[in-house]
Amino acid sequence: MNTINVPTHARRWSAVAAACALTAGPVALAGAGPAHATEGHGHASASVLRTDLDVSLLNKSVQVPLTVSLNEVEAPRSARKTALTATLDGVDHGKPFSVLSAGTADAVATVEGDTAEASTTLADARLHVPGLPLLSLVELEAVSSKAVCEAGKSPHASVTLPAAVTVLGKRVALSAGGPTHVEVPGVGAVRLDLSQTETTSATAAATALRLEVSVNPANLNVAEVEGRLTLAESRCETPAAAEEESEAAAPETPADEDAAVEPQGARAETNLAETGGDSATPYVAAGAVALLAAGGGAVLVSRRGRRN
Incomplete structure (x- = not known):
């Protein structure tokens, strides 16, 4: 059986890519939270x-x-x-x-x-x-x-x-x-x-x-x-009123965009329920894909080096 040695720098880039993929999702989620309205003074x-x-x-x-x-x-x-x-x-x-x-x-x-x-x-x-x-x-x-x-x-x-x-x-x-x-x-x-x-x-x-x-x-x-x-x-x-200021500050979402988003969210929740996954499942999957891609690239680089 042939053993493939992945260079150290390739392994480091793989780890970095996986970490970035895992952390990108939660950061985006935190930024999408609801805006807090500020009460008027009167x-x-x-x-x-x-x-x-x-x-x-x-x-x-x-x-x-x-x-x-x-x-x-x-x-x-x-x-x-x-x-x-x-x-x-x-x-x-x-x-x-x-x-x-x-x-x-x-x-x-x-x-x-x-x-x-x-x-x-x-x-x-x-x-x-x-x-x-x-x-x-x-x-x-x-x-x-x-x-x-x-x-x-x-x-x-x-x-x-x-x-x-x-x-x-x-x-x-x-x-x-x-x-x-x-x-x-x-x-x-x-x-x-x-x-x-x-x-x-x-x-x-x-x-x-x-x-x-x-x-x-x-x-x-x-x-x-x-x-x-x-x-x-x-x-x-x-x-x-706090509610009025919240409505004034919140961006308007077109009706057709809401209609397009809701079915996707419903399907995602259904899939999570069927597989037993939680809200972190998409981020773990994304990290795994990134890790595999980085590893494949490292293998390709190693093979070319051996041929040369």
Whole structure:
């Protein structure tokens, strides 16, 4: 019997070819796994108080914009604030002036998973404007607002109001039928817009009170105050659903290609079941073929060397 000696370098190339054939399949399989969708961020914001007022000092010699916010939060950047007072400097003879004081002033904004939510609560509150340090512009017991935006559901906005508030010293019953006007001779006028909510397919907003103010006290260090104040405002924007982002990221497969692939997969599963093989069987077979081909090549090279 003739013995064929395969050169060392041929045997090495055979082993390398077999290893490559065995590892090629699993690598391709790992790369073909499902894509993981990234959830949308959504957005939520809340504020207990925001002012946009113009203050004119005596004889209108100085114009001071009064822009103050209390417990203004946004998510996902910030979550909650509970400060009880908002002050302004440089109006009341250079001393800090209290715009709002409250027993409870809470603003929360969160974005978790597929839900964005904002809420505010204000209770036992007194709101002042420059020129009226002793007389409250508004006194109220409790108001709150809430906005919830959840993927796959309609956004929701709600407001809770007391039955009455005190405006410029007058007790006023609140009505949802329209704005409420309060006027005090020699002091000024206030218009209250109540319980405003707005929703779209992806957003929600709720405001407990919005006040239009015009104050002109007769004999104080402030001549005139004009502008708007907003109390207990909540807003949200619905996060993108994970399923929607997954569909947008996944490549489209033509229908005819799916039809062509499915029978082949079915036949492969049937053959594996009949032979008792598992999912690694195709890769082992491919490695064996590569090994035989490499060995045959090595034999051919050896024979030619002997003839020469």
